[in-house]
Amino acid sequence: MPSGKVRSSRRLRSWIVEQVSSGKYPGLVWDDEAKTMFRIPWKHAGKQDFRKDEDAAIFKAWAEFKGKLTEAGQDSPASWKTRLRCALNKSPEFKEVNERAQLDISEPYKVYRLVPINEQGVVEPEKKCKEKIIKRSKRRRSSSSQSSDMSPVKQIKEEVTSQLLVENILLPSEIPVETEETVQIVTTIPTDVVDEITLDVRIEESVPPPAADQDSFNVVVHYLGHNIVSRYIQGSDVRITYPSSSVTAPTHAALNCRFPRILLPEPPTSLPPGPELQALFTLLPFMEKGVALTSTPQGVYGKRFCQGRVFWMGPHTTSTGLHKMERKTEPVLLFSKEIFKQQLNSFFNGGERPQCGITLCFGEELSNTEDPSSKLIIVQITLPWAEQQVQSVESFLKSIGFLQSLASQSPQGEITLDLVPVAEG
Secondary structure: OOOOEEEEHHHHHHHHHHHHOOOOOOEEEEOOOEEEEEEEEEEEEEEOOOOOOOOOOHHHHHHHOOOOOOOOOOOOOHHHHHHHHHHHHHHOOEEEEEOEOOOOOOOOOOEEEEEOOOOOOOOOOOOHHHHHHHHHHHHHHHEEEEEOOOOOOOOOOOOOEHHHHHEEEEEEEEOOOOOEEEEEEEOOOOOOOOOOOEEEEEEOOOOOOHHOOOOOEEEEEEEEEEEEEEEEEEEEEEEOOOOOOOOOOHHHHHHHHHHOOEEOOOOOOOOOOOOOHHHHHHHHHHHHEEEEEEEEEEEEEEEEOOOOOEEEOOOOOOOOOOOOOOOOOEEEEEEEHHEEEHHHHHHHHHOOOOOEEEEEEEEOOOOOOOOOOOOOOOEEEEEEHHHHHHHHHHHHHHHHHHHHHHHOOOOOOOOOOEEEEEEOO
């Protein structure tokens, strides 16, 4: 997977300010008393009175500072000028002031303004931002469909500020159920760095699964605190049941139908003998018809069919105490997708990490104060699709936290990142 070097271009501003203040370059002076604008000489190299050592001195100094002075094709005043012009125009820290420029006099010059930090972080209207994101996504999909042998990894080159990243990349109200693009930032900071930090950025595009396949379950069954069954179910339904000895065991095709079943097995011989084990043998036949779970757009519902009692705990209960799943009643909402979305937004803004699971207890009461490992049968159900969204927010917050720490190293609390694609080696 290609990687890119991200170089801090914050030093351009400090370098320019230092050179203007030094007074050693002819024509490079402040244009106002507040020192918010500066003049830079702009004489064309083709003019008869062009003086290379004077009129191109500032451009040559920048090329030398960047280590480009000795590169092939980079030793002419025109190339020096182009390099600094591009750097100034790309950087959000500078704004050309065309109305103050004088280009038709004997000593022509341009004027640039030092853009304040609060103006560099101006956020585009929400609608416009969304339109730009949608257009970029369409272009990527179109490009991918036109060439089947193209790498799904997108190489980019753009300039952003940490403030824009914090405010624009992902708004709390726009956290998706499935992320279309993930960004992993792996950092390498040499110990002797003074004004340049190198990052290794990998940008990987993943295609979300179809809407019908977003729901899934991780089901783990415990007998007396021992892990007995672990199953992953891709889909919106699952039934946990004990197979009656008088009924023929279901076929593999039946187990993989739209409503797959997880069968509670006989207790293994590895469990310690005693009254608890005997109670487990007694309880299992009462779980014959089991419990069914169904995921809908509103959330995950549970329905009890067995004779044995079923108690449950979940992150979205509105009352304390025991929660019993009754027979012959409407399905119970065990996990609310709407509440999860609200908790995810809160987590994005500094709240607690959302829980992504449900606990069922068969045959015994279960409360928040009890140890589940002491129960005869505990079924722990986690929702991979929800856990993935929480991990995506965690990864994003970690990346933003690192960028903010970089910005805090700047005297003005801001850093500009210039992303440059690097060919795969």
